[in-house]
Amino acid sequence: MPTTIYSLLVASIFTSFVIITLSGAVMAVVTRRLVRSVCGLALSFLGLAGLYYFLHSPFLALMQILIYVGAICITIMFAMMLTDPHDQPVSHGRGFLREAASLLVAGLLATGLIALLGRATWMQSNTLVRSDTLQELGRVLLFRYGFAFELISVVLLLAILGALVVARSGRGSKS
Amino acid sequence: MNFIHWSEQLNVYLVIGALLFAIGFFGFFRHQTLVGMLISGELILAGAALNFLAFGRFQPANAVTGQTFALFIIGIAAAEAAIVLSIMIAVYRHYRSIETRDLKDLEG
Numbered sequence: 693m694p695t696t697i698y699s700l701l702v703a704s705i706f707t708s709f710v711i712i713t714l715s716g717a718v719m720a721v722v723t724r725r726l727v728r729s730v731c732g733l734a735l736s737f738l739g740l741a742g743l744y745y746f747l748h749s750p751f752l753a754l755m756q757i758l759i760y761v762g763a764i765c766i767t768i769m770f771a772m773m774l775t776d777p778h779d780q781p782v783s784h785g786r787g788f789l790r791e792a793a794s795l796l797v798a799g800l801l802a803t804g805l806i807a808l809l810g811r812a813t814w815m816q817s818n819t820l821v822r823s824d825t826l827q828e829l830g831r832v833l834l835f836r837y838g839f840a841f842e843l844i845s846v847v848l849l850l851a852i853l854g855a856l857v858v859a860r861s862g863r864g865s866k867s
Numbered sequence: 868m869n870f871i872h873w874s875e876q877l878n879v880y881l882v883i884g885a886l887l888f889a890i891g892f893f894g895f896f897r898h899q900t901l902v903g904m905l906i907s908g909e910l911i912l913a914g915a916a917l918n919f920l921a922f923g924r925f926q927p928a929n930a931v932t933g934q935t936f937a938l939f940i941i942g943i944a945a946a947e948a949a950i951v952l953s954i955m956i957a958v959y960r961h962y963r964s965i966e967t968r969d970l971k972d973l974e975g
Contacts, residue, residue, distance in 0.1 A: 699871050700871065702874065703870055703871045703872075703873060703874065706873060706874040707870075707873070710879075710883060713883065713887070714883070714886060714887075714890075717886075717887055717890045717891070717910050718890060720894065720906055720907075720910065721890050721891070721893055721894030721897065721898075721906075721907060721910070726900065726902050726903060726906075729898075729902075729903060729906050730906065733906050733909060733910070736887075736910065736913070737913065740913055740917065743880070743883065743917065744917075744920060744937075746874045747880065747920045747921060747923075747924040748924055749920060749923075749924070749933075749934045749937070751934070752920065752934055752937050752938065755938065755941060756941070759941050759945060760909070760913075760941070760944075763945065764909065764944065764945065764948045767948050767949065767952055768902060768905060768906065768948070768952075770952065771902055771905075771951075771952045771955050771956070772902055774955075774956055774959070775902070775955050775956065775959040775965050776959075777900040777901070777902050777903075777964075777965050777966070790896070790897075791897055793896075794892075794893050794896035794897050795893060795897075797892070797893075797896070798889045798890070798892045798893035798896075799889070801888070801889045801892055802885055802886055802888075802889035805885035805888070805889070806882055806885055809878055809881050809882060809885065810878075814877060814925075814926060815926065825930050825931050825934065828930055828931050829931045829934055829935065829938075832929075832931050832932075832935055833935060833938070837935055840939065844939060844942045844943070847942070847943070847946050848942060848945065848946050850946075851945075851946035851947075851949045851950050852949060854950060854953070855949045855950055855952065855953035856953070857953075858950075858953040858954060858956075858957050859952075859953035859956045859957060861957065
């Protein structure tokens with residue numbers, strides 16, 4: 693009997709993570725105020741970190757919270773503070789038409805993808821999956837994917853330098 | 868397919884990833900500012916990373932391949948966010964607005 697209660701608890705936690713993820717994503721997309729949109733994004737990423745934990749990758753869950761919720765959402769907040777954006781209220785006519793069209797296309801995309809998933813059959817794999825893969829992850833990052841790892845760090849360095857150059861370039865000529 | 872065993876099923880995760888992708892796609896066309904489009908793009912990338920992790924968990928060729936690719940996706944998304952932030956600031960300096968309808972002329 694305790695096993696049933698335990699699995700029921702796990703299932704309800706999983707379901708709440710799914711609900712948090714999807715409702716946060718919907719909130720990020722539907723609202724008109726961009727601050728709420730960023731908050732929905734952070735909520736969605738928190739739920740997604742929980743899903744990563746269920747997928748036996750606690751390190752990725754931690755990185756998701758650290759990088760996405762901690763860094764990227766704050767970066768987007770900074771962008772909003774520096775640029776003062778506001779979405780216009782939807783006007784009837786063209787704006788409404790565009791909303792309906794994008795809703796139609798996204799709905800078609802979702803139903804198509806889910807229908808494809810329903811028809812697919814996956815191979816059964818019998819590799820053992822453990823949840824304590826952090827050491828192996830570090831080893832793989834430095835040996836097998838070492839070149840890609842170094843390339844990512846070069847990309848990040850160039851992104852920082854490029855961001856500085858692009859954001860600074862107009863400043864001298866204006867004043 | 869039982870409610871209890873949902874967290875052990877590959878298809879559940881793939882459906883969540885597909886829904887995240889579709890929601891991000893919808894937002895990408897719906898939002899009228901560059902910030903909103905950036906947020907929707909992050910949702911699309913998150914759906915892709917969830918797919919990688921789900922396949923890495925349930926169809927593993929190797930125990931950590933899915934996690935490695937998800938880490939790379941996170942790194943690329945961080946670089947993309949930094950670049951898009953600087954582009955938004957540069958665009959705002961030119962046009963005093965980052966709404967997509969105002970960004971019409973190519974010459975600055």
